[in-house]
Amino acid sequence: VSSYLFTCALTGYSLTTVSNKCIVDAAHIHERRDSKNDDPRNGLALSKNAHWMFDEGLWSVTNELKIIVAEKAFTDWSPEGFSLRNYHGRSLFFQRGCALRPDPKYITWHREHCFLG
Template structure:
């Protein structure tokens, strides 16, 4: 297998694994890596090595002094470049291929379509209809793993209280709906505050607090969670750095100032 060339399809699957795992999990002993290696008819060490080649292309990794493994191939660079330039197209494809390989559909975020059903005020159970957003589950996994499943503002680490929040809202930018660099891992309350423009981030990811929220600083929870953190840098992701263009859009269009 030493001379077995990697294909573009295989690299897409490995990129899906990269989205799911933290940098510290890129080891041949990791269960997901072992499962993928078995199905690709490769060794776990070769898959782990390819993952660290991909990591060497991620500016979020290299900017912190970590290098991954040098020697990324021309095809590695092409796949990374294609993915980075067009996540809206590639995220659903990568998610589908990884799920097909593993036989695992995962837990998907859904879009409720119950409004299409007749209104029933009786309180009886009714059948709900849901539409799956392709690629949304992998987007969520990529954002969570980038921030090690911690809110980047409050440091809350219970995944039941966390959301893969969009910097530039879903409805505002079709091309970057699934871009991990358009995502922040936030607690439910921080996500709501961010969506409402009550907080924002500078280009250097420093927390900005609106005057509307500062006016409520007499509330201990508001003060401790937001006002006391003004000017501090968020917990930075270990991959998929927030895109400055999206942060600027949020400040200019949503932030209350």
């Protein structure tokens, strides 16, 4: 998570407590239980909600690092107007100074095996 500067790649949100706990998880792109792979380029920093939605296949990423959303695979509602659909077509968010990027082979695996769109 520190390699991605503690920032969610979907939303750009970052929150760290004074005791140094952060809201983002290190999420495997190609599931670890299948790949046994802890390569940092097989991961994204994602907030808890974004991580769950990614694992469920509700969104994925193109090889150009654009977000794609499986719009017909879910319904959602939020009083604040948050919708996963709003992220479709946007680029993944990376903090300035963050050089690490996901490897296209892992992104391709996620699209082909997990994405519901």
